[in-house]
Amino acid sequence: MERVMEPQPDPATDPPLDEVGFTRELEALRPALRGYVLSIFPHPNWCEDIVQESMLFAWERRAEFRPGTNLKAWLFKAAYFKTLAQRRDAQRDKLVTFSEDVLQRIAGAAEERLHEADHRLHALQGCLSTLKPEEFALLKLKYLDRGSLTELARRQSMAPNRLQKALSRLRLALRQCIETKLAQLS
Amino acid sequence: MTVSPPSPELRRLVDRLMEGEPLARTEMARLEDLLESPEALAYYLSITSQEGLMPEAVAAAETATPGAKRRRILPFRQLIQAVAASVIFFIGWKIGTTGSSTRDQPAPVVESRPARITGLMGVEWNAGEEPDLLSRAATARRLSIRSGLVEVTYASGVRVTLEGPADFTVNDTTSGKLDAGKLVASVPKGAEGFRVDYAKGNVVDLGTEFAMDARNDGAMELGVLDGKVNLNLPGEAPRPLLVNQSIVHGGSGDEPVQAIPFDREKFVRRLPARDFRWDMTSFSPKTLEFDVSHLIWKGSRYRAIFKWIHGQDAIVVRDVALYCDDKLVVGDSHTGSTGILQHVHDNRYQLDLPPQEFRRGRWTIRATIEPMERLSPNITGPVLSQGILQLEEGLVTTANPADFIGKWSYYALGRRYVREFHADGTVSLSVEGQAIPEAFEGSRWTVENGVLRATVPDQAAVEEHVLRNPDTLIFTSRPYDNATRMR
Numbered sequence: 001m002e003r004v005m006e007p008q009p010d011p012a013t014d015p016p017l018d019e020v021g022f023t024r025e026l027e028a029l030r031p032a033l034r035g036y037v038l039s040i041f042p043h044p045n046w047c048e049d050i051v052q053e054s055m056l057f058a059w060e061r062r063a064e065f066r067p068g069t070n071l072k073a074w075l076f077k078a079a080y081f082k083t084l085a086q087r088r089d090a091q092r093d094k095l096v097t098f099s100e101d102v103l104q105r106i107a108g109a110a111e112e113r114l115h116e117a118d119h120r121l122h123a124l125q126g127c128l129s130t131l132k133p134e135e136f137a138l139l140k141l142k143y144l145d146r147g148s149l150t151e152l153a154r155r156q157s158m159a160p161n162r163l164q165k166a167l168s169r170l171r172l173a174l175r176q177c178i179e180t181k182l183a184q185l186s
Numbered sequence: 187m188t189v190s191p192p193s194p195e196l197r198r199l200v201d202r203l204m205e206g207e208p209l210a211r212t213e214m215a216r217l218e219d220l221l222e223s224p225e226a227l228a229y230y231l232s233i234t235s236q237e238g239l240m241p242e243a244v245a246a247a248e249t250a251t252p253g254a255k256r257r258r259i260l261p262f263r264q265l266i267q268a269v270a271a272s273v274i275f276f277i278g279w280k281i282g283t284t285g286s287s288t289r290d291q292p293a294p295v296v297e298s299r300p301a302r303i304t305g306l307m308g309v310e311w312n313a314g315e316e317p318d319l320l321s322r323a324a325t326a327r328r329l330s331i332r333s334g335l336v337e338v339t340y341a342s343g344v345r346v347t348l349e350g351p352a353d354f355t356v357n358d359t360t361s362g363k364l365d366a367g368k369l370v371a372s373v374p375k376g377a378e379g380f381r382v383d384y385a386k387g388n389v390v391d392l393g394t395e396f397a398m399d400a401r402n403d404g405a406m407e408l409g410v411l412d413g414k415v416n417l418n419l420p421g422e423a424p425r426p427l428l429v430n431q432s433i434v435h436g437g438s439g440d441e442p443v444q445a446i447p448f449d450r451e452k453f454v455r456r457l458p459a460r461d462f463r464w465d466m467t468s469f470s471p472k473t474l475e476f477d478v479s480h481l482i483w484k485g486s487r488y489r490a491i492f493k494w495i496h497g498q499d500a501i502v503v504r505d506v507a508l509y510c511d512d513k514l515v516v517g518d519s520h521t522g523s524t525g526i527l528q529h530v531h532d533n534r535y536q537l538d539l540p541p542q543e544f545r546r547g548r549w550t551i552r553a554t555i556e557p558m559e560r561l562s563p564n565i566t567g568p569v570l571s572q573g574i575l576q577l578e579e580g581l582v583t584t585a586n587p588a589d590f591i592g593k594w595s596y597y598a599l600g601r602r603y604v605r606e607f608h609a610d611g612t613v614s615l616s617v618e619g620q621a622i623p624e625a626f627e628g629s630r631w632t633v634e635n636g637v638l639r640a641t642v643p644d645q646a647a648v649e650e651h652v653l654r655n656p657d658t659l660i661f662t663s664r665p666y667d668n669a670t671r672m673r
């Protein structure tokens with residue numbers, strides 16, 4: 001990662017962030033961090049662990065942070081290195097993933113888009129409101145309940161790939177909706 | 187606007203990855219080739235970012251379906267569950283990592299001023315000593331109170347809790363002076379050396395928590411709640427005191443300084459909680475009772491606010507009353523409701539306690555609650571509604587528009603929001619420093635009887651706010667944390 005973001009040290013006289021504020025600040029970064037990790041290491045089964053480890057890593061070092069420290073930059077950098085470590089482990093297990101130079105290029109491009117994360121979330125929330133109840137139910141099963149699509153398909157006597165196709169369509173439609181909203185905003 | 191669609195091949199490969207299916211080496215190489223194109227990379231990053239945001243967005247949208255309007259999810263509705271989620275995350279995290287407890291209250295505002303008032307409870311100021319709390323920062327210098335509790339936080343993180351009647355002066359960033367009354371000083375690591383002067387000496391903290399009582403008879407009691415302090419008397423070497431040790435200086439005994447048993451109970455170490463949790467988990471009405479003795483310090487126009495925070499159900503609230511030692515003192519029998527914004531109606535209850543009715547005793551609030559009738563077929567299953575009761579007095583009934591004008595910072599969905607009430611009656615919102623101009627488009631706000639009402643045009647609703655103190659804004663019809671005034 002060429003342009004890894006650095007935390008900005010602050011005067012040592014500043015007191016540490018209080019724990020509640022720190023936790024909130026950290027937790028607020030979780031969705032964007034998840035997207036970032038997923039972009040450089042597109043393997044959802046590993047992603048949540050990397051995100052959680054990165055957040056705990058930051059939490060354990062909370063005493064080092066001062067108000068005004070660029071926590072976001074620091075956290076994403078920590079996640080980047082945790083991802084590299086996880087990637088090495090996964091490759092030992094024969095997982096096929098991005099080469100390091102592609103990973104770095106993606107990381108750079110992803111970082112340039114980080115400032116949009118809140119607008120994207122807001123837009124996504126608006127877009128979810130346009131879905132049909134059954135479409136929303138499918139997203140809920142996948143992202144919230146983390147249920148098995150295969151099991152759902154079996155219960156509804158349908159081929160599993162039908163649900164995957166439905167998810168794919170939703171993914172594309174939501175992307176279109178989000179980008180449209182962002183374009184209107186700008 | 188139409189964004190360029192991905193090639194079927196790119197879409198298929200990305201979909202497979204997002205479904206957790208590994209790619210073969212040749213497929214991954216092909217994906218890398220495709221991502222050479224800026225459009226393909228943009229598509230890829232949009233999708234991965236979207237996948238990352240999805241759990242929180244879906245969770246929030248799932249919680250609070252307003253009535254039967256399933257298809258119209260309203261702009262801020264999604265934040266609801268996330269508030270609960272962040273609390274759960276925080277609690278779980280604290281248990282798992284530190285094992286200590288931290289109060290969920292606004293962080294002390296750290297600025298260049300020596301100290302600030304960060305909490306007030308039931309305070310009656312001595313005549314002429316009321317600080318101008320609406321001026322920049324409510325900077326604490328001399329604080330003279332007849333009753334109640336004041337919390338002062340120094341820039342160093344030292345927290346002093348004063349219990350009235352008391353007279354305390356902030357000297358500078360590292361010391362204060364206690365002329366009368368009780369205080370508890372909590373000194374965090376790094377702020378050791380904090381000093382409290384009193385008429386005949388001073389106490390220097392060595393990283394700990396200690397209590398002082400400057401008594402009416404001129405004597406001073408000092409006790410160490412935790413850690414170690416030095417008692418310094420003119421012309422004498424410092425006298426160290428350790429945890430649980432207590433002395434009285436200038437009492438009636440033969441020696442000027444005498445050891446006494448430490449009466450921990452007589453000191454208030456922290457401002458007690460003023461939010462009381464309630465929940466509703468059955469269809470049957472139930473009566474709630476909350477001990478609010480520590481909030482009732484005087485006769486005043488108290489307001490009990492029922493705020494919903496979590497759960498699919500709204501509740502109906504009635505027969506809210508204030509009791510002293512189990513005797514009804516004042517009540518408000520009107521029926522109100524609380525839930526998501528559209529279900530909030532008259533959720534503030536008027537408990538005007540005349541000064542002559544005030545006495546020391548066990549004060550409780552009782553109320554009857556039951557679930558609101560379910561109007562939407564989408565709400566099924568067990569009853570669930572959870573929230574808090576907030577008991578307020580002072581600005582809650584007297585605030586005027588000028589008290590609300592300005593920027594207020596709060597957290598929802600784990601993000602930092604800033605809402606600004608402009609003098610021209612409009613409202614604006616930003617998230618993590620970025621303006622969201624569409625959020626309050628066309629909104630207007632007004633203040634009546636201390637309550638701010640802001641229209642939310644895109645939800646055809648009105649949200650309400652009151653002030654707990656000049657720096658704390660309460661969302662009475664939203665599940666968000668209290669907002670803190672930004673300077």
